[in-house]
Amino acid sequence: MGESSINKLLGHPLDVWYVAAWDHEVNRTPLARTVADRPLALYRTEDGTAVALADACWHRLAPLSMGTLVGRDGIRCPYHGMLYNSAGRCISMPAQETINPSATVASFPVVERYRYVWVWLGDPAKADPSLVPDMHQMDDPAWAGDGLTIEVDCNYQLVLDNLMDLTHEEFVHSSSIGQDELSGSEFVVSHDERTVTVDRWMLGIDPPPFWLSIMRHKFPHFEGKVDRWQIIHFESPSTICIDVGVAMAGTGAPEGDRSQGVNGYVMNTISPVTDRSCVYFWAFMRNFRLESQVITTQLRDGVAGVFSEDERMLVAQQAAIDANPDYEFYGLNIDVGGMWVRRLIERQLAAEGRLPRATVPVG
Amino acid sequence: MRPFRWADGTVATSHSIVWQQATVVDSIALTPVIRRIVLRPEKPSVAAAGSHIDVRLRFGDRTDTRSYSVVDSATDGTTLAISVLATPTSRGGAAIMHALEPGDSIEITQPILDFPLRIGAPRYVLLAGGIGITAIAGMAAVLKSVGADYTLVYLGRSRRELAYLEELTAAHGSRLEVHVGDEGTSLVVTELVAAIDESAELYLCGPIRLMDAVRRAWIERELPIANLRFETFGNSGWFAPEKFTVRVPRLGIETVVGTSQSMLEALEEAGADMMFDCRKGECGLCEVRVLELDGDIDHRDVFYSERQKNARGKICCCVSRAMSPSGSGATVTIEIS
Numbered sequence: 181m182g183e184s185s186i187n188k189l190l191g192h193p194l195d196v197w198y199v200a201a202w203d204h205e206v207n208r209t210p211l212a213r214t215v216a217d218r219p220l221a222l223y224r225t226e227d228g229t230a231v232a233l234a235d236a237c238w239h240r241l242a243p244l245s246m247g248t249l250v251g252r253d254g255i256r257c258p259y260h261g262m263l264y265n266s267a268g269r270c271i272s273m274p275a276q277e278t279i280n281p282s283a284t285v286a287s288f289p290v291v292e293r294y295r296y297v298w299v300w301l302g303d304p305a306k307a308d309p310s311l312v313p314d315m316h317q318m319d320d321p322a323w324a325g326d327g328l329t330i331e332v333d334c335n336y337q338l339v340l341d342n343l344m345d346l347t348h349e350e351f352v353h354s355s356s357i358g359q360d361e362l363s364g365s366e367f368v369v370s371h372d373e374r375t376v377t378v379d380r381w382m383l384g385i386d387p388p389p390f391w392l393s394i395m396r397h398k399f400p401h402f403e404g405k406v407d408r409w410q411i412i413h414f415e416s417p418s419t420i421c422i423d424v425g426v427a428m429a430g431t432g433a434p435e436g437d438r439s440q441g442v443n444g445y446v447m448n449t450i451s452p453v454t455d456r457s458c459v460y461f462w463a464f465m466r467n468f469r470l471e472s473q474v475i476t477t478q479l480r481d482g483v484a485g486v487f488s489e490d491e492r493m494l495v496a497q498q499a500a501i502d503a504n505p506d507y508e509f510y511g512l513n514i515d516v517g518g519m520w521v522r523r524l525i526e527r528q529l530a531a532e533g534r535l536p537r538a539t540v541p542v543g
Numbered sequence: 544m545r546p547f548r549w550a551d552g553t554v555a556t557s558h559s560i561v562w563q564q565a566t567v568v569d570s571i572a573l574t575p576v577i578r579r580i581v582l583r584p585e586k587p588s589v590a591a592a593g594s595h596i597d598v599r600l601r602f603g604d605r606t607d608t609r610s611y612s613v614v615d616s617a618t619d620g621t622t623l624a625i626s627v628l629a630t631p632t633s634r635g636g637a638a639i640m641h642a643l644e645p646g647d648s649i650e651i652t653q654p655i656l657d658f659p660l661r662i663g664a665p666r667y668v669l670l671a672g673g674i675g676i677t678a679i680a681g682m683a684a685v686l687k688s689v690g691a692d693y694t695l696v697y698l699g700r701s702r703r704e705l706a707y708l709e710e711l712t713a714a715h716g717s718r719l720e721v722h723v724g725d726e727g728t729s730l731v732v733t734e735l736v737a738a739i740d741e742s743a744e745l746y747l748c749g750p751i752r753l754m755d756a757v758r759r760a761w762i763e764r765e766l767p768i769a770n771l772r773f774e775t776f777g778n779s780g781w782f783a784p785e786k787f788t789v790r791v792p793r794l795g796i797e798t799v800v801g802t803s804q805s806m807l808e809a810l811e812e813a814g815a816d817m818m819f820d821c822r823k824g825e826c827g828l829c830e831v832r833v834l835e836l837d838g839d840i841d842h843r844d845v846f847y848s849e850r851q852k853n854a855r856g857k858i859c860c861c862v863s864r865a866m867s868p869s870g871s872g873a874t875v876t877i878e879i880s
């Protein structure tokens with residue numbers, strides 16, 4: 181076997197924001213969810229603030245997520261009744277008159293933005309909310325749509341690879357969005373320290389079935405050729421927002437006039453769970469026919485069908501990786517976007533001291 | 544097999560103890576009684592503000608551990624600094640630590656975080672008594688870096704105890720408030736606590752008299768108890784340690800507790816099968832019942848309430864001691880579980 185520099189099981193940075201849950205999932209009943217190997221108990225205080233505590237009581241590590249919410253911001257351990265506040269400090273030890281000063285559980289920084297609850301599992305002094313990746317289409321009044329969550333049994337990086345190279349659509353999604361022009365078309369990749377962009381246009385092509393039906397939501401009797409675009413925006417460490425759409429061929433979409441077309445944003449953010457599993461939060465947002473709940477639901481379900489095809493592939497890929505520990509990954513030219521994503525993540529891991537610096541080219 | 548360990552370097556939430564060798568890189572006298580010792584651990588690991596290391600020391604044929612807060616550490620965790628105060632009453636560990644020279648090797652744990660700083664409180668008071676600054680200095684640095692609203696209160700009986708005064712003045716300017724006993728500027732704890740509001744968090748490390756005074760004032764003002772944060776290694780008392788006698792009639796044990804050992808250690812040496820966990824006066828597992836007391840108790844734990852301490856019926860024997868107000872040597876007769 182030849183040498184390969186491609187990591188098959190990439191670690192996850194910790195000094196970053198990851199989505200722990202949709203905003204509506206976090207409420208006055210504790211929710212258990214693991215992010216980046218850390219089990220969390222998520223809940224809201226009475227005044228609505230989202231809280232993420234380590235889901236293991238200080239005393240004997242019973243999961244606090246099985247406990248009950250008490251008072252303004254407290255949660256009571258379900259086992260021996262220790263009561264913690266939202267800062268993770270014990271405020272009552274039922275069997276004694278004082279409180280052990282060491283009795284705390286970690287309380288992780290939380291930001292609520294773009295319909296998601298984001299958590300920071302690394303150094304809390306670095307938890308700058310301005311580092312939350314841009315997903316503004318999620319709650320911008322100019323956009324409408326909805327999404328779902330997929331728990332995928334694979335390393336989160338495999339999902340990022342999948343989204344950074346859409347030539348797989350031709351093979352994985354042949355009945356909906358795939359078409360052979362995808363692999364044939366040129367693409368342009370650019371990057372900076374936090375972002376990678378892959379820009380691909382296919383001009384004067386037949387719209388695939390999914391896009392034809394979306395075109396007809398806006399232009400009911402549309403027939404003919406389209407210009408199709410896929411502009412993939414990655415933001416470190418694991419958010420990918422894909423500007424997608426089609427417009428009637430030759431009406432100026434590549435130059436910036438998309439008025440004769442339909443535009444969507446596929447919003448994706450992936451949170452590692454363990455090294456072999458992740459939670460994939462996605463939504464499909466659109467900027468036309470905002471009033472139509474039917475379109476919202478149809479698009480969400482349509483994309484859910486497409487993504488279940490990805491999930492099947494990703495789980496099978498992870499299983500094959502595990503079944504062939506002595507085989508490596510190799511590169512293809514189509515991987516360049518995904519390879520830049522890996523490079524940025526490896527740099528961050530090196531900066532956090534969790535990957536030997538020498539193995540990562542400096543930027 | 545994982546190609547590398549995921550958790551490396553993320554000390555923030557780890558409580559597992561990893562013993563390792565460390566090399567002494569530097570040892571300098573900051574004041575006549577305080578030395579700063581820089582260590583290079585075998586396994587680098589970043590020390591979050593408020594962490595401490597345990598050090599394993601040899602005393603003749605037995606070993607014992609001492610805890611020291613990490614004053615500061617390299618950003619990549621390759622070196623860390625502690626500071627050690629030697630007092631006439633210290634239990635012998637300080638003498639060993641002060642004698643360390645560059646190149647020497649000692650056994651330490653990785654940084655352990657039992658005293659975490661929470662980011663995000665609207666206001667902070669950091670209160671350091673003497674060598675307690677070692678736990679607090681790193682917190683002040685973090686609060687400064689995140690632009691928090693904080694006051695750093697640093698006090699000692701004399702300037703000899705304020706080893707980090709110069710650099711803290713440079714770093715924190717008007718946010719630093721200094722009280723020096725022999726200069727007549729002692730801290731009035733009730734005034735400090737009276738000025739604190741509901742939302743402020745107070746982080747405290749210092750001698751037990753200071754801690755008890757702050758705790759009492761805090762409870763009297765009915766401030767949220769969880770906002771008072773402190774760390775104690777159970778090594779300071781209201782009184783200087785004295786030799787005293789401990790008796791366990793049921794086991795036929797009578798032994799003398801020397802000034803450099805704890806009652807728990809003395810009982811273990813005398814063959815009693817003792818229960819314990821923290822060995823620093825927090826958990827209450829080492830509790831013994833007092834049957835008879837000739838002298839008084841110097842309660843050094845934070846497990847009992849003031850009411851329980853005044854009752855003199857139970858002792859956390861890992862830290863607390865008997866003492867005789869007359870100086871003639873106390874005797875405590877106990878029952879153990």
Ligand code: FES
Pocket residue numbers: 237238239240241242257258259260261262
């Ligand atoms: S495990 Fe939570 S109180 Fe005992």
Ligand code: FES
Pocket residue numbers: 818819820821822823824825826827828829830844846859860861862
């Ligand atoms: S062993 Fe924990 S208080 Fe003594």
Ligand SMILES: [Fe+2]
Pocket residue numbers: 342348349352353486487490
């Ligand atoms: Fe796909």
